[in-house]
Amino acid sequence: xxxxxxxxxxxxxxxxxxxxxxxxxxxxxxxxxxxxxxxxxxxxxxxxxxxxxxxxxxxxx
Numbered sequence: 001x002x003x004x005x006x007x008x009x010x011x012x013x014x015x016x017x018x019x020x021x022x023x024x025x026x027x028x029x030x031x032x033x034x035x036x037x038x039x040x041x042x043x044x045x046x047x048x049x050x051x052x053x054x055x056x057x058x059x060x061x
Contacts, residue, residue, distance in 0.1 A: 010054060014051060015054070015055060018055060022040065025039065
């Protein structure tokens with residue numbers, strides 16, 4: 001069964017998780033764009049460098 005599952009690259013799986021978290025924050029807390037940008041920047045800055053580099057620039061902006 002494990003052989004049948006496709007490997008998801010680390011970068012892709014991290015991006016999926018981060019996008020899901022950001023969308024959940026938007027839905028539940030309904031922040032302004034400025035608040036969301038501040039949250040994203042604060043969140044990403046707390047990640048280890050290898051994770052920061054794995055997240056696409058569109059999320060980090």
